[in-house]
Amino acid sequence: MLVAEEKCALRWSNALDVLVLLLWSAALLFLLNGQQYRYFLRPALGVGLAAALLTCLVFCVAIVKVRHDRGAGRLVAFARAAVLILPLLYAMVAGHSVLDSHAFATRWVGPASKADSAGKGLQASAVSAMPDEGDDDELVEVYRSSQARKIPPALRRALGLPPDVPENGEGGKKKGVLTATLFDLAEYGDRYKGRRVTTEGMVAWDKENKDRFYLFRFVIVCCVADAQPAAVLVECPETERPAQNAWVRAEGLADIIRVAGRAGVIIRNASLTPIPAPKDPYLY
Amino acid sequence: MHTLLNVKSLVRNSHDATDGPRKGPTSGILIDGLFLAAALSALVLWAGTPVFGTMAVTFVAIVLEALPFMMIGSVAGGLIEVFISNERMSGIFPKGRKGVLLAAGLGLLFPVCECAIVPIIRRLLAKGVPPGAAVAYLLAGPIVNPIVFLSTGVAYSLDWSTAVLRLAFGYLIGVSVGLLVGSVFGADPRRIVLHEGSVQSRSIASCSCPHDHGHVEQFPCGPSATRADRIWDALEHGAGDFLDTVRFLIIGAFVAALINAALPRHLLAGVAGSPVLSIGSAMVLAVGLNLCSDADAFIAASTRSFWPLPAQMAFMLLGPMLDIKLLFMYRSLFRGRFIAFMAIVIPIAVMLTALGFHVVARGARG
Numbered sequence: 001m002l003v004a005e006e007k008c009a010l011r012w013s014n015a016l017d018v019l020v021l022l023l024w025s026a027a028l029l030f031l032l033n034g035q036q037y038r039y040f041l042r043p044a045l046g047v048g049l050a051a052a053l054l055t056c057l058v059f060c061v062a063i064v065k066v067r068h069d070r071g072a073g074r075l076v077a078f079a080r081a082a083v084l085i086l087p088l089l090y091a092m093v094a095g096h097s098v099l100d101s102h103a104f105a106t107r108w109v110g111p112a113s114k115a116d117s118a119g120k121g122l123q124a125s126a127v128s129a130m131p132d133e134g135d136d137d138e139l140v141e142v143y144r145s146s147q148a149r150k151i152p153p154a155l156r157r158a159l160g161l162p163p164d165v166p167e168n169g170e171g172g173k174k175k176g177v178l179t180a181t182l183f184d185l186a187e188y189g190d191r192y193k194g195r196r197v198t199t200e201g202m203v204a205w206d207k208e209n210k211d212r213f214y215l216f217r218f219v220i221v222c223c224v225a226d227a228q229p230a231a232v233l234v235e236c237p238e239t240e241r242p243a244q245n246a247w248v249r250a251e252g253l254a255d256i257i258r259v260a261g262r263a264g265v266i267i268r269n270a271s272l273t274p275i276p277a278p279k280d281p282y283l284y
Numbered sequence: 285m286h287t288l289l290n291v292k293s294l295v296r297n298s299h300d301a302t303d304g305p306r307k308g309p310t311s312g313i314l315i316d317g318l319f320l321a322a323a324l325s326a327l328v329l330w331a332g333t334p335v336f337g338t339m340a341v342t343f344v345a346i347v348l349e350a351l352p353f354m355m356i357g358s359v360a361g362g363l364i365e366v367f368i369s370n371e372r373m374s375g376i377f378p379k380g381r382k383g384v385l386l387a388a389g390l391g392l393l394f395p396v397c398e399c400a401i402v403p404i405i406r407r408l409l410a411k412g413v414p415p416g417a418a419v420a421y422l423l424a425g426p427i428v429n430p431i432v433f434l435s436t437g438v439a440y441s442l443d444w445s446t447a448v449l450r451l452a453f454g455y456l457i458g459v460s461v462g463l464l465v466g467s468v469f470g471a472d473p474r475r476i477v478l479h480e481g482s483v484q485s486r487s488i489a490s491c492s493c494p495h496d497h498g499h500v501e502q503f504p505c506g507p508s509a510t511r512a513d514r515i516w517d518a519l520e521h522g523a524g525d526f527l528d529t530v531r532f533l534i535i536g537a538f539v540a541a542l543i544n545a546a547l548p549r550h551l552l553a554g555v556a557g558s559p560v561l562s563i564g565s566a567m568v569l570a571v572g573l574n575l576c577s578d579a580d581a582f583i584a585a586s587t588r589s590f591w592p593l594p595a596q597m598a599f600m601l602l603g604p605m606l607d608i609k610l611l612f613m614y615r616s617l618f619r620g621r622f623i624a625f626m627a628i629v630i631p632i633a634v635m636l637t638a639l640g641f642h643v644v645a646r647g648a649r650g
Binding site: 076098 | 313319331335341342347349355516520523527544575578586587590
């Protein structure tokens, strides 16, 4: 009788392990399909998830093949299985959620500035309250041209990928207006000072001043846990201030402003255009 | 004779593991139950709130990011279990200081992050590697490795001196804590592991292969097993280790995500007035954020405006050694009192290192 029960427990624990691994495999397949995992990780880590999917399946085969008795009772096996599938439940609930103005308020400590940095090797972001006399058009253009390499149209057609969409949603670059990501503006703000710029991001209200708001995007190194906001202030009348968490394109004159002792970029006289949430919610 | 003694020792160990008190499963159910109750309550009560949204996304992201690396570590642990005999392992990890010095630098040859290293350490301890050497590899491995060196250098705008310092300090702390563990807990892994059954080599105790286990030293999975059988056995070991350890990763990631979503960063930046406060706040953030050692340098570099370099260094040293997620993962492996020991000793070692660095750097600047 006891032996029969042990055998039953063995089958249960093995079957549960396999079931959990299969559920994880299905979830990983779902996340990889259409690169849904980009809501959590940077795109390059998709390779790791693909490897994890393969390993899950191999683990399933190994468990079924070896059928080792782990000696765990049913309750232990069920409790463990429930813990293991909990992230899948949370992933389903989280859906396509992205870090929003709440996360911005928690993680934002203000822009880094040269004036606050000290010591060897501590050159921070290039935003400074002082005018940058070394600023030159050529450097800006070189910087702007050093963007990520794009897939050639022929290869794109061969792979069945959709046609490349120009960065500027209006179909191209406007003359005299620099298109910049929020990361560009936050890190190299001095280079844009006095220039007309256009950039896109999410809205977070400035609690102290209703005539301006933060335009932000999160920059991810590996995953959402390390996401840091890159943000600029946008000046606009209170009546035209967009809703929290709305995606907008702001075009205006870039300037440097000091907030709480730290220098950052502000876009003055901004014209705002609502835009749909981008396919890539984060910057990488 | 020596082999016979080893076999007898292993048999005794396996009996200890099966006959002795096993607190693991009961406490495991309690932890699992409490965690599930909390997590499901949060899901029901707070779903849809901004804090919950941030927490849920962060929780899933931490688990997804760690998953592939934990699998690599688990498979490596399984291969160690099946293909490396205890005798050979003793040769790789000599006892005493030499073993600790070697283990702390092992990450240069076998680079692994802090998530992948836990299942490996689990198997190393099961193979009789002394606690001092195992802890030295556990702490220094995720820092003293070429991938982390490169990521640190890139994060600091190719200022390689920061990367070199991080590796040197990581090695120093790994060796120091490893030697301390060796002197306090001796050379017997059973003094620090949670219960022998959790990490005991299955070669004798419960391997399901139909063979004579008396030859375990030469053939961990039996002399008659084919290479394919042994590979499947290694993968099954890996699957078991993965499923045992990932449970703690999930619990740790949940707590970490809660802290990550609720902790206002500007509060930590605000207490950065003195060296002790800035280093202390950096250490709190390192424990709370639970970042991968490959990525944390980028976050440390982004704090340059309010933290001096010693505080950034403390952030980069402590995170890969001790954070919320790792504390829970250590629970899958170590006894509670040993985890408490580590939770005290590691922050002290990091604080002393960072303060020493601060004093030296200030002296150098005149």
